[in-house]
Amino acid sequence: MAARHRSTAWLRTLTLVFISMVLVAPLIAFLLNAFARSWFYPHLIPQQWTLEAWARILSPQSDVLQAMGNSLLIAGVVTPTALLVGLPAGRALGLYTFRGKRLVEFLLLLPAIVPPLAVSMGLAVNFLRWGLAGNWVGVSIAHLVPVLPYTILIFSGIFNQYSLEHEQQARALGAKSWAVIWYVTLPLIKPGIVVAGLFAFLISWSQYLLTLLIGSGRVITLPILLFSSAAGGNNLTIAAQAILFTAPALLLLLVTNRLLSTDAVSGLGRL
Amino acid sequence: MTLVELNQISKRYHGEQTPALDQLSLTIPSGTIVAILGMSGSGKTTLLKIIAGLIEPSAGDVCFDGISVKHLPTEQRGAIMVFQNHLLFPHMTVEQNIGFGLKMRGVSRSIIEERVATMLALIQLPALGKRKPAQLSGGQQQRVALARALIVEPRLLLLDEPLSNLDANLRDEMRELILRVQRHFGITTLVVTHDQQDAVLLADHIALMSSGRLQQFGTPDALFYRPADEQVARFFGGVNFLSGEIDQQSIRTSIGTFCAPMNGASGRAVLTIRPEQIQFCEQSNGTNTVTGIVEHCQFMGIYYRHTVRTTNDTRLIVHSNTPVVAGTTGDIYLPPEHIWLVRSEA
Numbered sequence: 001m002a003a004r005h006r007s008t009a010w011l012r013t014l015t016l017v018f019i020s021m022v023l024v025a026p027l028i029a030f031l032l033n034a035f036a037r038s039w040f041y042p043h044l045i046p047q048q049w050t051l052e053a054w055a056r057i058l059s060p061q062s063d064v065l066q067a068m069g070n071s072l073l074i075a076g077v078v079t080p081t082a083l084l085v086g087l088p089a090g091r092a093l094g095l096y097t098f099r100g101k102r103l104v105e106f107l108l109l110l111p112a113i114v115p116p117l118a119v120s121m122g123l124a125v126n127f128l129r130w131g132l133a134g135n136w137v138g139v140s141i142a143h144l145v146p147v148l149p150y151t152i153l154i155f156s157g158i159f160n161q162y163s164l165e166h167e168q169q170a171r172a173l174g175a176k177s178w179a180v181i182w183y184v185t186l187p188l189i190k191p192g193i194v195v196a197g198l199f200a201f202l203i204s205w206s207q208y209l210l211t212l213l214i215g216s217g218r219v220i221t222l223p224i225l226l227f228s229s230a231a232g233g234n235n236l237t238i239a240a241q242a243i244l245f246t247a248p249a250l251l252l253l254l255v256t257n258r259l260l261s262t263d264a265v266s267g268l269g270r271l
Numbered sequence: 272m273t274l275v276e277l278n279q280i281s282k283r284y285h286g287e288q289t290p291a292l293d294q295l296s297l298t299i300p301s302g303t304i305v306a307i308l309g310m311s312g313s314g315k316t317t318l319l320k321i322i323a324g325l326i327e328p329s330a331g332d333v334c335f336d337g338i339s340v341k342h343l344p345t346e347q348r349g350a351i352m353v354f355q356n357h358l359l360f361p362h363m364t365v366e367q368n369i370g371f372g373l374k375m376r377g378v379s380r381s382i383i384e385e386r387v388a389t390m391l392a393l394i395q396l397p398a399l400g401k402r403k404p405a406q407l408s409g410g411q412q413q414r415v416a417l418a419r420a421l422i423v424e425p426r427l428l429l430l431d432e433p434l435s436n437l438d439a440n441l442r443d444e445m446r447e448l449i450l451r452v453q454r455h456f457g458i459t460t461l462v463v464t465h466d467q468q469d470a471v472l473l474a475d476h477i478a479l480m481s482s483g484r485l486q487q488f489g490t491p492d493a494l495f496y497r498p499a500d501e502q503v504a505r506f507f508g509g510v511n512f513l514s515g516e517i518d519q520q521s522i523r524t525s526i527g528t529f530c531a532p533m534n535g536a537s538g539r540a541v542l543t544i545r546p547e548q549i550q551f552c553e554q555s556n557g558t559n560t561v562t563g564i565v566e567h568c569q570f571m572g573i574y575y576r577h578t579v580r581t582t583n584d585t586r587l588i589v590h591s592n593t594p595v596v597a598g599t600t601g602d603i604y605l606p607p608e609h610i611w612l613v614r615s616e617a
Contacts, residue, residue, distance in 0.1 A: 165354060165356075166358055166360060168325055168345070169354065169358045170360075170371070170375075171344075171345055171346050172323065172325075172345050172346060172351050173351065173371055173372035173375060173423060174346055174372050174376055175346070175371075176346075176375070179375055183360075183371070184360060187360075187362040187363075188360075188361070188362065190362075
């Protein structure tokens with residue numbers, strides 16, 4: 001019994017070490033690289049430090065800040081739109097049974113199953129025709145394609161375990177429709193809103209292919225910039241941009257983590 | 272103060288063979304507490320939801336003070352239902368929960384605060400206003416739910432199994448509270464319960480339901496001592512039933528002929544008598560008396576329960592304050608004034 005306990009403890013430690021190696025080590029490498037003028041084998045840390053990359057990023061002619069602004073704008077439009085569409089759709093899927101429900105669920109998952117390149121090409125052709133290519137509006141709409149399945153499924157998971165009785169009670173106590181939504185429904189599903197919003201933001205924020213194709217190279221977001229820098233091969237620039245790319249996501253996770261309860265995570269079980 | 276009339280209410284759920292409610296009519300006097308009593312599946316909660324306006328009846332009409340409310344949505348009926356699982360809003364404090372109805376009516380904050388404080392005092396939880404529902408016990412949550420409903424001064428208060436989630440002493444407290452606030456506000460109150468004791472202790476009138484039909488409506492003692500049929504009698508703890516033939520002013524059964532008030536009975540009937548009304552007697556004068564042997568004597572806490580075997584292996588249950596040891600042979604007396612005849616079901 002004791003031996004077995006010791007072996008599971010050992011296994012747990014090993015798993016933790018592995019996870020931190022895979023997840024944290026690259027981040028540390030990026031952090032060091034972003035400030036390293038020269039860093040050669042066999043030195044464990046850089047020999048010379050510099051703020052050169054950051055000076056460039058913060059300079060008035062910086063393309064990085066502009067790309068970050070674009071990314072924020074698009075994710076900032078996509079997230080509330082996805083919530084606004086995903087909430088009622090997820091509510092309908094989670095609460096009610098109706099003819100063709102399975103089909104709707106399947107269709108919703110399609111963008112996640114079909115290869116992204118195929119989806120993007122198809123979208124690009126049509127968006128060009130409609131004049132939505134090459135601007136941030138078109139890119140935002142395109143981002144909704146991979147984002148919406150996630151938000152809808154999260155909300156349908158939340159509403160699957162939701163009882164209408166609280167709303168009935170509120171109505172019986174004299175609450176009008178908007179008041180029921182504002183004072184009862186929204187607070188009750190707040191964890192779901194946080195999770196769905198987080199997903200929507202992160203999916204939009206890290207979108208490369210759709211932005212590239214629909215934006216026609218005119219909408220420059222952080223991932224677009226990051227990919228071209230990566231091709232350029234300047235470690236200092238790559239690392240600094242990668243940190244800027246990761247930081248908001250991590251920050252968002254930390255903030256929302258506090259808002260989350262176990263209820264929200266149960267909704268994720270359906271994904 | 273609202274008089275509630277239910278007129279030929281029927282409810283058939285989609286795809287169900289038997290109706291949940293079958294042409295049920297009932298008048299609930301203004302300002303009284305009426306218990307809707309029945310086993311689970313008897314349609315009592317369905318009835319409550321129809322009155323509240325949460326379910327639409329398939330047929331029939333609901334009237335408050337003589338005016339049909341059938342087409343009024345729940346928020347305009349002024350009938351507030353307090354659910355068994357209390358349904359407090361988990362993200363609001365106790366004060367916010369109680370004040371919710373007033374806030375929805377646009378009442379000013381200072382008045383809400385004042386009224387909420389009064390309510391908290393009434394439900395005897397004055398210090399818990401700032402807590403969240405999850406930090407309260409089941410009984411406290413139930414009381415908050417009651418206060419939340421009462422604060423809007425509804426025309427009608429509908430309580431769905433208000434006592435069933437509580438343990439014994441909390442039940443007594445909650446029952447007291449319901450009675451106190453009902454008297455305080457004079458609100459017509461309907462209580463759904465499956466527990467005949469709760470119904471007897473709470474209600475001015477009891478409506479006993481069985482498979483979607485009203486079986487009997489009357490005061491608790493009427494249902495107790497003058498049941499409409501054998502089923503009602505059994506629900507209220509009736510155990511002695513003897514079927515027989517009416518013969519003038521008496522009924523002839525397999526164990527003897529008994530004098531009883533006839534109440535218009537004729538032909539075949541069933542004699543019933545409560546076990547505490549039967550007496551062991553020292554010497555018999557013959558009438559309404561049967562000879563039997565005590566098979567079993569069990570102490571029940573306040574009384575002794577005896578199983579007495581009489582002629583033809585017919586058994587009667589007799590309660591008494593003093594024990595009669597098993598094996599004793601003797602006479603038992605069925606006082607005519609305590610015998611009640613119900614119609615024969617066969």
